[in-house]
Amino acid sequence: MWPDAPPSVLQPNVARRSAVGSAFPIEVKKMTDRCPLTCVVTIACIFIASHCHAQQPPQDDSANEANPQTIDEALLFSPTKFPTGDWEPKGLRFEDIFFSSKDGTKLHGWYCPSDHPRGVVLIAHGNAGHVASRAPWLRYLQSQAQLSVFMFDYRGYGRSEGIPTVEGAIADATAAREKLRELASVDDAQMLLMGESLGGAIVTQLAADSAPCGLILQSTFSSLRDVADVHFPKLSWMVPRNKLDSAAVIAEYHGPLLQSHGNRDRTIPFSLGEKLFRSANEPKQLFTVEGADHNNWLTHAYLEQLDAFIAGVTPPSK
Template sequence: MAPRTTQWAIPLAVSLGAPVGLYLAFILLGAVPFFQRHFLYAHRFNTLFWHDIDRPEYWGFARNQVTPFSLKTVDGETLYAWHILPLRTYLKHEGILQSDPTALSNDITKTKSFDILRDDPSARLVISFHGNAGHIAQAVRPDSFHTITDTSNYHVLTIDYRGFGRSTGSPSEEGLIQDGTTVVDWAMHVAGIHPSRIVVMGQSLGTAVTTGVVEHFSMQGVEFAGVILVAGFSNLPTLLSTYAGAGFIPVLSPFRSIPPVLRFFQGFIVDKWRSADRLAEIVRLAQTRLRLTLIHAKNDPEIPCHESDILFKSAAKATIDEELDDEQFTTWKEQRTQTRDDGTFISLVETGSNIVIRQELVPYGGHNDVLLSSPVALAVMRSFELDSSESS
C-alpha cells in the first residue's frame, strides 16, 4: 500500500501542475509577436455574431442618431466608425433624420448628420478611443457615448481599430496610432472641425492610442481643446508586471520577485506603448494651450491606480524647470493636491493660462464603469470651458 503522503501528494501535484503548465505555455506563446498581439489586443473576442452594429438603436439610440460609416487609412485599411449626434441637436432635425433610411453609410459626406456637424460653426466633438477586446458597441461603450450625447451638445466620433470589429487589418502600436490620426485628420479636414473644438479621449488601451495620436499632432503644432485619459497606464512592460487580465489572470506579475527574469520576458514585448514619455513630450511641445485630465478609479482591479500617478508625474515634471528627486516631487505634488477623507484626491498643476494638468482619483467605477462617472463628463465640459450661457 502506498504511503499516506503519496496518496494526497500526487493529486495535489497534478492539480497544481495543470494551471502552472497552462500559465507557462501562455508565457512562451506570448513571446511570439503573432500570439502576443492576440493576447494583448484580444481583438477577436467580440459579439458580432449576435450584434448588428449597423443597428445602433439596439443600444438605445434614436433612429439615425448614430451614423455608421467607414474610413480609409493611408496604408489601405478600412476602419469602421460611428458618428453620434447629441440629443439636443438631434431634436432640432428629428423629422428628416427619422425619415432617412438606416444603414452603413457608403459616403457619410452625403448624410444629414454630416451636414449638421460640418455646418455648425459652434459644434464640439469628442473623439473617443476604446480599450482592448470587443467592438465599438461592446460592454459599457454605448452607455459611455450616451453619457456624453444625452446631456450635452457634444458630438461623438469613435472607431474600431484595425483588426477590431469590422475593421480590416491586424493591430499593432504603429497601426493603432495610424488609425487614430486618420480619424482626427478626417474630423479636422473633412468635417471641418477646428482642433480647438475637439476633445480627444481614451480609456485603458485607448489612453495609449490617445497619447500617441496627440503627440503626433503636437509635433505639427496642433493643440486640442482637451486630452482626457481614463484608467491609463505608463507603459506596457511596466503595466504587465502588475496587470491582471479580467482582474485575476496574472501576466508577468509572478516574476516580480525575480527582476532578471522579469526583465528577460519584458524584452520580448513588441509594442511598448510608452505613454508617460509621450505625455512629457506633449507638455514640452505645448505652445498656447493644453488641458490634460487623468481619471482613475481607486477600485480598478485591472490597471492599478498608481499607473495614473506615473503619468501625472511625467507630465507635471515637464512643466518644472528644476530637477526634483522622488521625495521632492512628492512634496511638490502634495502642495497642489486636495485629498478627501476616503483617500481619493484631485491634483492640479497650472502654468499661467496655457497648461492645466489635472489628476483625479475617484472612489468607484472599477476599470470600465468609471467611463460612466460624472467626473469624466465634467472633464469634457471643463476642456471646452463652457460658461453658463454656452451650456444652457
C-alpha cells in the first residue's frame, strides 16, 4: 500500500496556448462551450493558414529540415521552454542528462535514481509542459514507489533543442530508452514504459518493437485521427489515419498492460481509451478513474492499482 499522496503530487498535462493552440487543450474545450465548434474550426483554419510558419521562433534547426512540422503537429504540440518553471525542485534527487536523438538533435532529461529501486521506468509526458513541471510526480515515484525514473523532454520542450514533430518525438523516446539502458544498467525486459496522454501513444510505439516488463498508459488515445474527429471534425482529414495509431500498434505488444482513463474525460473521451484497450493483448487491465477529467486521474485508488501492477511485473534493478 502506498502512503497517501497530496493532491498536488502531479503537475497535470495542462495545455498551454502556443501560437496556433493545441489539439488537446482544456482551453479549447471551454471555448467550444461558449461558441459553436464550427466557429472555432473556421478561426483555426484562417489563423493556421496565415500564421503557422510565421510564428515559429527563428533558430538553427537543420535536423528538422528533412521532416518539417506539419499543421496538425503545430496543433498537437504545445511546448514550454527552459527557463520557465522550477528547475531546482526541493526533495527530488536528479541528474541532468544530455543526449542526442538519431538525427543529432540535442535532448535533455532528468534521471531520478532511487536508493533501493524495485524497478526502472522511462516516462514520456503529455503535449504541454516539460520535465520540471512534473517534479512532484517524479518525486513521488522516486521516494514512495521506489522507482528509478528517467523522464525526457521531446525536441522543442524544456532544454531540448529543435521543433517537435511526431516522427521526432518517437525518435527522441527511442534515444531516451537507449540512454536509460546505460544509466540504470538494464535491458528492455527490466524496464517499464509509462506514458501520459500523448506520451502514452509515444511509448506504445516503443513497446511494439521491444519487450518491456510492463506498459503503463494514462489518459491515452486510440489514434490521433480519432482525437481530431472529436475536436476538429472538419479538419480531421488533415491527420493521416496511421499517424500515432496506437490501437493498431498496441496489437504488436504482448506484455502486461495497465491502462487508466477518467470516465469524464472531455479531452480524450473515455470511448477512445476503451477502443485502445480493446485492441490490446492480454494480460491487460483497464482502471476507470470515476468522475475524472483529463488531468485529475491521480487518485489513491489508482495509485494502489499502479503499486500492485508494478510489484507484479518489475524485477529489481541492478
